[in-house]
Amino acid sequence: xxxxxxxxxxxxxxxxxxxxxxxxxxxxxxxxxxxxxxxxxxxxxxxxxxxxxxxxxxxxxxxxxxxxxxxxxxxxxxxxxxxxxxxxxxxxxxxxxxxxxxxxxxxxxxxxxxxxxxxxxxxxxxxxxxxxxxxxxxxxxxxxxxxxxxxxxxxxxxxxxxxxxxxxxxxxxxxxxxxxxxxxxxxxxxxxxxxxxxxxxxxxxxxxxxxxxxxxxxxxxxxxxxxxxxxxxxxxxxxxxxxxxxxxxxxxxxxxxxxxxxxxxxxxxxxxxxxxxxxxxxxxxxxxxxxxxxxxxxxxxxxxxxxxxxxxxxxxxxxxxxxxxxxxxxxxxxxxxxxxxxxxxxxxxxxxxxxxxxxxxxxxxxxxxxxxxxxxxxxxxxxxxxxxxxxxxxxxxxxxxxxxxxxxxxxxxxxxxxxxxxxxxxxxxxxxxxxxxxxxxxxxxxxxxxxxxxxxxxxxxxxxxxxxxxxxxxxxxxxxxxxxxxxxxxxxxxxxxxxxxxxxxxxxxxxxxxxxxxxxxxxxxxxxxxxxxxxxxxxxxxxxxxxxxxxxxxxxxxxxxxxxxxxxxxxxxxxxxx
Amino acid sequence: xxxxxxxxxxxxxxxxxxxxxxxxxxxxxxxxxxxxxxxxxxxxxxxxxxxxxxxxxxxxxxxxxxxxxxxxxxxxxxxxxxxxxxxxxxxxxxxxxxxxxxxxxxxxxxxxxxxxxxxxxxxxxxxxxxxxxxxxxxxxxxxxxxxxxxxxxxxxxxxxxxxxxxxxxxxxxxxxxxxxxxxxxxxxxxxxxxxxxxxxxxxxxxxxxxxxxxxxxxxxxxxxxxxxxxxxxxxxxxxxxxxxxxxxxxxxxxxxxxxxxxxxxxxxxxxxxxxxxxxxxxxxxxxxxxxxxxxxxxxxxxx
Ligand SMILES: Cc1ncc(C[n+]2csc(CCOP(=O)(O)OP(=O)(O)O)c2C)c(N)n1
Ligand code: SF4
Numbered sequence: 001x002x003x004x005x006x007x008x009x010x011x012x013x014x015x016x017x018x019x020x021x022x023x024x025x026x027x028x029x030x031x032x033x034x035x036x037x038x039x040x041x042x043x044x045x046x047x048x049x050x051x052x053x054x055x056x057x058x059x060x061x062x063x064x065x066x067x068x069x070x071x072x073x074x075x076x077x078x079x080x081x082x083x084x085x086x087x088x089x090x091x092x093x094x095x096x097x098x099x100x101x102x103x104x105x106x107x108x109x110x111x112x113x114x115x116x117x118x119x120x121x122x123x124x125x126x127x128x129x130x131x132x133x134x135x136x137x138x139x140x141x142x143x144x145x146x147x148x149x150x151x152x153x154x155x156x157x158x159x160x161x162x163x164x165x166x167x168x169x170x171x172x173x174x175x176x177x178x179x180x181x182x183x184x185x186x187x188x189x190x191x192x193x194x195x196x197x198x199x200x201x202x203x204x205x206x207x208x209x210x211x212x213x214x215x216x217x218x219x220x221x222x223x224x225x226x227x228x229x230x231x232x233x234x235x236x237x238x239x240x241x242x243x244x245x246x247x248x249x250x251x252x253x254x255x256x257x258x259x260x261x262x263x264x265x266x267x268x269x270x271x272x273x274x275x276x277x278x279x280x281x282x283x284x285x286x287x288x289x290x291x292x293x294x295x296x297x298x299x300x301x302x303x304x305x306x307x308x309x310x311x312x313x314x315x316x317x318x319x320x321x322x323x324x325x326x327x328x329x330x331x332x333x334x335x336x337x338x339x340x341x342x343x344x345x346x347x348x349x350x351x352x353x354x355x356x357x358x359x360x361x362x363x364x365x366x367x368x369x370x371x372x373x374x375x376x377x378x379x380x381x382x383x384x385x386x387x388x389x390x391x392x393x394x395x396x397x398x399x400x401x402x403x404x405x406x407x408x409x410x411x412x413x414x415x416x417x418x419x420x421x422x423x424x425x426x427x428x429x430x431x432x433x434x435x436x437x438x439x440x441x442x443x444x445x446x447x448x449x450x451x452x453x454x455x456x457x458x459x460x461x462x463x464x465x466x467x468x469x470x471x472x473x474x475x476x477x478x479x480x481x482x483x484x485x486x487x488x489x490x491x492x493x494x495x496x497x498x499x500x501x502x503x504x505x506x507x508x509x510x511x512x513x514x515x516x517x518x519x520x521x522x523x524x525x526x527x528x529x530x531x532x533x534x535x536x537x538x539x540x541x542x543x544x545x546x547x548x549x550x551x552x553x554x555x556x557x558x559x560x561x562x563x564x565x566x567x568x569x570x571x572x573x574x575x576x577x578x
Numbered sequence: 579x580x581x582x583x584x585x586x587x588x589x590x591x592x593x594x595x596x597x598x599x600x601x602x603x604x605x606x607x608x609x610x611x612x613x614x615x616x617x618x619x620x621x622x623x624x625x626x627x628x629x630x631x632x633x634x635x636x637x638x639x640x641x642x643x644x645x646x647x648x649x650x651x652x653x654x655x656x657x658x659x660x661x662x663x664x665x666x667x668x669x670x671x672x673x674x675x676x677x678x679x680x681x682x683x684x685x686x687x688x689x690x691x692x693x694x695x696x697x698x699x700x701x702x703x704x705x706x707x708x709x710x711x712x713x714x715x716x717x718x719x720x721x722x723x724x725x726x727x728x729x730x731x732x733x734x735x736x737x738x739x740x741x742x743x744x745x746x747x748x749x750x751x752x753x754x755x756x757x758x759x760x761x762x763x764x765x766x767x768x769x770x771x772x773x774x775x776x777x778x779x780x781x782x783x784x785x786x787x788x789x790x791x792x793x794x795x796x797x798x799x800x801x802x803x804x805x806x807x808x809x810x811x812x813x814x815x816x817x818x819x820x821x822x823x824x825x826x827x828x829x830x831x832x833x834x835x836x837x838x839x840x841x842x843x844x845x846x847x848x849x850x851x852x853x854x855x856x857x858x859x860x861x862x863x864x865x866x867x868x869x870x871x872x873x874x875x876x877x878x879x880x881x
Contacts, residue, residue: 234855243696247663254667373873409652419655
């Protein structure tokens with residue numbers, strides 16, 4: 001098994017992202033696996049940005065800890081990345097612009113190339129220097145120049161022959177530069193793979209699941225979903241940028257009431273504004289999917305960094321009690337399946353479903369193993385097209401499973417008013433003239449129980465609401481949820497290679513939880529909790545549901561994505577004291 | 579259970595005689611202006627003969643926001659201040675519906691004020707009716723964004739010291755394409771304004787002086803009657819933007835001696851529905867789910 005970690009570092013505006021994207025595509029189309037993650041700040045020009053791309057011939061669980069090949073596009077690229085280099089790492093830099101004295105004494109191989117000069121003489125376009133560097137990298141990786149040519153032709157073909165040609169010439173000058181030799185044997189399995197980030201996977205899945213309406217107000221790291229829907233607005237979905245997040249969720253509720261599958265998305269700050277309307281969707285029993293992609297810290301926090309500290313918030317947001325579901329996809333492939341499930345559950349149980357993402361899963365790139373378009377099964381739940389009962393339509397009829405048939409505006413004979421006040425089976429209010437009268441006190445209880453019964457029903461009817469166990473015969477289990485799962489899986493691979501016997505217990509469904517089954521899975525096992533927040537929120541959820549108190553914890557809240565190596569190291573330390 | 583609800587029986591505004599009202603007893607105090615607004619909406623709908631299953635009446639929270647329950651159409655009694663985004667979502671999902679918003683001045687100019695500007699400039703084809711009683715009725719009489727200077731309420735016992743918002747000027751400058759003001763004391767006039775708003779293609783805002791007989795003892799029917807006059811009677815041209823703006827400030831400038839009612843401004847510009855690309859194939863709710871081939875081609879973008 002081979003994998004190589006490439007990091008491109010420069011300033012905002014240097015084209016770090018596009019050259020990284022190019023490398024990702026070249027690898028993904030050549031049967032290799034890719035895992036990429038960007039580091040950036042909340043400014044538009046300048047700053048220090050990097051794109052780390054790990055390329056391997058086997059499934060990758062993270063973007064890697066140490067860098068094997070660094071492209072330093074400016075001086076900061078040397079200064080800031082110095083401590084991230086692996087032993088023997090290659091450093092590609094512009095030897096007419098960048099000084100590498102800082103690296104003296106380190107075990108690295110310097111490859112100085114006059115990147116800018118080559119770019120300008122080849123095409124007149126200075127940004128082409130990145131292409132020269134990418135050419136050098138693919139040579140080091142052992143990938144062929146033809147692979148580059150194929151990708152560039154399909155990516156830039158639209159821009160005309162000259163652009164394609166200039167890119168190929170620039171890349172081959174890097175590829176053939178003196179001293180750049182093929183140093184790794186990365187051999188693909190011949191399968192072309194799609195590569196995308198979590199926001200894209202979620203968006204495509206929503207589209208495939210029949211979501212026709214997405215409303216949002218821009219906020220990192222959820223904006224990728226907004227950009228996806230905006231770009232596909234004319235393809236049978238409508239994207240509405242709203243005046244604020246309050247409007248976004250209320251629009252999505254309105255659209256869903258009118259019969260289309262609807263979603264809204266934001267980060268924690270915007271979600272705070274959405275909270276009142278979450279209960280609104282719960283009260284009028286209108287299906288709704290809400291994406292919350294977490295970033296670091298309270299308030300505006302670190303807008304371009306990651307964390308998992310909103311779990312308890314989304315589980316409890318909005319006043320009163322109402323049925324809801326919280327899910328957290330564990331990897332990009334799961335962004336597909338879980339989004340489809342979210343839409344089906346929202347429709348079947350007529351309640352809000354929150355997809356809890358974070359910057360790491362929203363924005364990191366992976367090659368995906370495939371998404372079968374024909375596997376998407378759309379279940380819309382109880383929708384009635386006619387008033388079979390005669391008389392007034394009982395939209396909120398007390399039903400055994402708590403779910404009452406809903407009708408879609410435009411349908412004759414099933415008109416009803418959906419009320420955010422407490423109401424009777426018809427949707428008439430019991431909050432005003434009647435509240436407090438005996439009959440209506442009873443009615444409130446019955447209606448509340450009808451809605452809440454949906455939580456019991458979903459636990460009974462669906463298999464999702466339990467943690468998932470990997471390597472069940474292990475001696476110790478790392479317990480985690482959502483996006484941290486991949487790093488935990490990698491840690492377990494690393495640890496077990498050393499002779500340990502670790503397993504993974506991960507949560508992708510967090511609310512509701514099947515208490516009995518969850519307890520049975522966790523009970524009597526040695527557990528270490530791993531999550532990205534200070535207060536161990538998953539451990540609190542486990543405690544609440546099972547009474548099991550996980551004492552050993554690995555918690556991270558510095559904003560950087562957790563890696564497998566980092567977890568493995570901490571686990572080993574903990575292990576000795578356990 | 580329907581995988582696809584696009585084949586549903588969505589009606590197309592057939593003109594038939596029908597009853598738009600429900601049997602629910604309104605919650606309003608005897609004498610409340612909102613009764614007349616209810617009667618006027620009912621009259622407008624009846625005259626227009628729109629199929630009631632294709633009407634959605636959306637409200638916020640407040641006495642006035644109880645309005646949808648008096649009708650037997652579709653509707654949502656949403657959150658305080660959120661009727662416009664809810665109505666927007668409904669209209670965007672099914673542009674063939676007739677969407678009518680009904681709420682109070684606190685709901686629309688206070689807590690929901692931010693949405694008003696943006697809904698107006700979007701120019702969706704919907705009608706927004708504000709029952710402006712210059713007070714907060716449901717919460718028992720606090721000051722409101724349209725309360726006049728000096729007005730004493732529970733929350734302003736020494737009198738209001740903030741300028742009231744100017745609904746007509748606000749709506750015109752935000753981009754509403756039908757801007758009118760009515761009075762609960764004149765149902766015949768009011769129902770024509772509402773009818774005109776529903777017929778108008780674009781965003782219509784109708785602000786209605788709808789006295790709260792319980793909590794506002796300053797701005798009563800008797801206070802309004804001698805002050806108001808109809809814009810028609812002075813030959814106001816609603817297509818004239820400058821004249822409309824001038825009329826919008828007449829009440830303030832005459833220290834409320836002269837308060838115009840009627841159609842202030844009406845213009846024609848493409849609606850959001852006209853310009854939104856995804857409506858090329860009809861209302862969203864009637865569009866088919868994506869085919870496997872369409873999904874596959876979208877996946878290919880990521881190769
Ligand atoms: C978020 C929120 N804040 C406050 C309230 C309490 N509240 C209910 S109605 C209302 C104001 C009502 O005034 P208006 O909108 O003018 O309607 P009216 O009752 O006068 O018709 C308020 C403040 C609420 N329901 N929700
Ligand atoms: S309190 Fe005022 S606004 Fe409310 S119903 Fe009574 S009169 Fe009407």
